[in-house]
Amino acid sequence: MNLQYPNLNLPNQINQNAQLAQNVYRADGTKVKKLFGDIETNYLDGFQYKSTKPSEGSPWRRLCSYPNEVAVMKLRIIPTSEGYFDVLTNQYIYNYKDHLGNVRLSYSDTNKDGFVQPRQYFSQQCDEPWNPFFPPNCISIWKPGEIVEVNNYYPFGLMHNYTATTQNAYQYKYNGKELQETGMYDYGARMYMPDIGRWGVVDPMAEDMRRYSPNNYAFDNPVNFIDRDGNAT
Secondary structure, eight states: OOEEOTTTTTTEEEEETTTEEEEEEOOTTEEEEEEEETEEEEETTTTEEEOGGGGGOTTTGGSOOOOOOOOOOEEEEEEOOEEEEETTEEEEEEEEEEETOOOEEEOOTTSSSSSSOEEEEEEEEESSOOSSSSOOOOOOOOOEEEEEEOOOOOOSSSOOOOOOSSSOHHHHHHHHEEOOOEEEEEEEOSEEEEEEEEEEOTTTTGGTTTTOTBBBBBGGGGOOOSSSSOOOO
């Protein structure tokens, strides 16, 4: 892995396994843009604009191949107090978090029945009301459930089952921080590596906590402590 740090001491280029991720920051260090492959993400106070192809918004168009499609920037994620709204799928997604702010479960209620269906559930549909003398024509189908995501973590943030980060547009997970394509979490001031429980750079406030390593996370006690923005061990 190769990282390039400009004068803000934040990585503007991360090259890992021949894949390049580029970040653009404001003068105060706030990330405003991320480029990864042909995917562009713009950040605006919690709102996310993503480069989206027209076929991504239609389940029927996704079945076909459109090699000449041109992606355009569209509003994708709208933050809410309970989770977020996915503009592309037109769904409110609700996040269940633990005491450390870790997103453990994301779910929706697409049919608005007040219940959360599992990831897949069996449903029977009939073409007319039930009549004992004339049974209706019924078909049995499997429907996609309303559970969007289930996340389980090791204490230092590594997920039990790591999957591709492109499956879900909303990638805020451990401590409520955004998981990058490189496998690191963006805390704002620093990038965190959950597989080894260490930061990518030293603590900017290391002089205030000399008993601890400037690269360790949450005083090596992630069950009781978190680092809200990466500015302190």
